[in-house]
Structure formats: C-alpha cells, structure tokens
Amino acid sequence: MGAPRYIEILDQLRERCAGLAPGTKLASERALAEEFDVSTMTVRQSLARLADEGWVHRSQGSGTYVSRPTVTMGPSLTSYTEDMRRLGLEPSSKVLRFETIKPDLETVTRLELRPSERAIVLERLRFADGEPMCHEIGVFPSRLADALGAADLAGSVHEALAEWGVAPYSTFRRVRAVVAPERECELLGLPSPSPALEISDTFADALGQPFQHVRTRYRFDRYEVLSKIDRLPGAAR
Template sequence: MAEPKYVEILSQLRTRCADLAVGSKLSSERALAAEFGVSAMTIRQSLSKLGEEGWIRRTRGSGTYVSRPVVAMGPSLTSLTEDLRRLGLTPGAKVLRFEPVIPDLETTTILALRPNEQAVVLERLRTADGEPLCHEISVYPARLKQILSAADLTRSVHETLAAEGVVPYSTFRRVRAVVASPNESALLELPAGAPALEIVDTFSDALGEVVQHVRSRYRFDRYEVVSNIVRLPHPLND
C-alpha cells in the first residue's frame, strides 16, 4: 500500500532542512504546493509534522525557518545514541583525547579506586547529523581499558561495553546550567559566554560497580531533560 503523499513530502522536506543552515527560510506553502504538485492542505500536513519534529519554526507574518530537533532525555536509562536514532538523526563522535590518567581524589572515590590507581579518560565531541551537540569527558576504571582500546570510540561506548557483558544498569545524575568555557563554545559552535546544559552521570552495572563517570555539556538549544513527576500521597494524620 502506497504511503500518503504528505508523508513522502515530509521525508523530502526533512532531508532538505538537514542540508540547510539553521535560520534558512523555506519556500511558502503556495510555492511548495506548486513544486510538489499537491494541494496546500497536503503541504500544510507535512509542515505541521515537520514542526512537531523540531525541523522548522513558523513565525506568523514572516515565514517558515529551518531549525533542529531538540533531543530529550527521559526518565528511563537510554544512551545519547539511542535518543538520536529515535529522532531519525545520525549519531557521531570525534575523539579529542583517550589516555590513562591518575584521577583526582573525588573521581578516585567515585570509581572506588585505590590511591594513585590509574583510570582511563575519554574526551569526545558528540554530534547529531554531523553537527556538534555535546562535549563529553568520561573516566573509566582501568579494568575497562582493553575493551575501550579495541573499540571504535566514534560509536556508542555503552553498546560496546554491553557487548562485552558490562551493561550500564543505573546512574546517579546531576543536571545544572553552566556557562560554556571558551573551548567548549568553540567546539559546540556557541557564542562566547553562552549557557550549556551540564549533566554529570555515574553509571553502575547490575552489581553496583561503577563503570563510567561522565560530565557532558550540551548545547542549550538542542537538549532538554523531561521527567514525569507525581506527588506522593500524604500520610494520614491521627
């Protein structure tokens, strides 16, 4: 069964938006209808879905402009790679540093290491469809060095660890807003002094052993944290 026309057009417009710079103006509904040989209603359906996905923003009286989907971190434990794939975005990473280190006292304590015991640091620039999204610095126990050294570190580290039986099962997470450093602003293509969303995770396996301590700083305009929060019932007063 053939897919609806608006879905076919949606796919083409999605690709077009991905190839255009953020802020680029799209053709009018009338021009797009003429280009694709369909009614304005069909184009309106495609644009509406495109807006829901975050690929465009529409300004009354001005026009339709290219945007980018906002990646949402939900209440369940998923990797950035999974979140990007779910949005139809291609995850990627550039390795900036991978080397053994003697971590500071706080990280040594978090990883449950002995004093002066080595760990492994991995610094990466994470991307979505080739565009910078996150600057990430991870520290791993030295016992995982062999697995990491043999891995393609431009891909999902969590998937690599899971394939070797080291599954990130839970995390302790802290989220806050920070000012991106000059280096991070350059990496993330942000204006100087721009904010970033910092998320610090300490991932543990099913036995409670820490497998990764990571500080990630995301573009403020491309990432958000979503939670479903309910009020606990109050105890009855005597």
C-alpha cells in the same frame, strides 16, 4: 497502497531541512504546493508535522524557518547513540583525548577506586548528522583498559563495553545550567559566552559497581530534560 501524499512531501522536506542551515527560510506554502503539485492544505499538513518534529518553526505572517529537533532526555536510561538514532539522526564522535591518568579525589570516590588505582579519561566531541551536539569527558577504572582499547571510541562506548559484560544498569545523575567556557563554545559552534546544559552521570552495572563517571555539556538550543514526578505517599494535599 503507497504512503499518503503529505507523508511523501514530509519526507522530502525533512531531508531538505537537514541540508539547510538553521534560520533558512523555506518557500511559501503556495510555492511548495506548486512544486509538489498538491493543494496548499496538503503542504500545510506536511509543514505542521515537520514543525511538531522540530525541523522548522513557523512565524505568523513571516514564514517557515529551518530549525533542528530538540532532543528530549527522559527518565529512561538511554545512551546518546540511542537518542540520536531514535530521532533519525546519525551519531558520530571525534576523540579529543584518550589516556591513563592519576585520578583526582572526586574520581576515586565516584568510581570507588583503590588508592593506587589509575583511571582512563576519554574526551569526545559528539555529533548528530555532522553537527556538534555535546562535549563529553568520561573517566573509567583502569580494569576496563582492554575493553576500551579494543572499542571503536568514535561509536557507542556502552555498546562496546556490553560485549565485555559491562552494561549500564543505573546512574546517579545531576543536571544544571552552566556557562560554557570559550573552548567548548568553539567546539560546539556557539557564540562565546553561551549557556550549556551540563549533565553528570555515574553509571553502575547490575551489581551496583560504578564503571563510568561522565560530565557532558550539551548545546542549550538542542536539549531538554523531561521527568515524571509523583507526590510521595501520605504527603499533605
């Protein structure tokens, strides 16, 4: 037995939206019903699911417009690549800079480097289905030079490092809103000036040894952070 008709239409409309610019108006429910040879109720069901997924937004009395799914970053430790794949989007990256540097004091402190130890900086522009999503600058201790040198830096660095026995077990994270500088607005396809969601992570392995400090600025219109917060035991009610 095949998938329900509204699911088939949903799949086709999702693929159609992926190829259209945000803000594009879709055909009316009646026109879509005629196109797919179904009732308007069936089309309405497909559009409702599409809206729940974030691919469209519906304006009463105006119509249905293409948008893009919002990526929810939850309390679990997941990578950019995992987040994109979960949404059915194809992740990719463009390497903007990859070099060995003399680390500043913040990098030395966060990565617990020795005074004379060098660091490796990796700057990337990251995409989902070819659309820029975030600008990322990460620094690593020089002991990971061989692992990073052998890695596909356009892919998942964490997956590559895991093959060398270095995997993220925990992170210290800071989230804040910033104004993206002109260069980042240009890279992300945003008008300048625009806000951005800045997330700084210091990742550590299972032994608590930090191995990456990364500052990522995400498009304000595509990301949100979700947290579950519990009251402390014994706190006054």
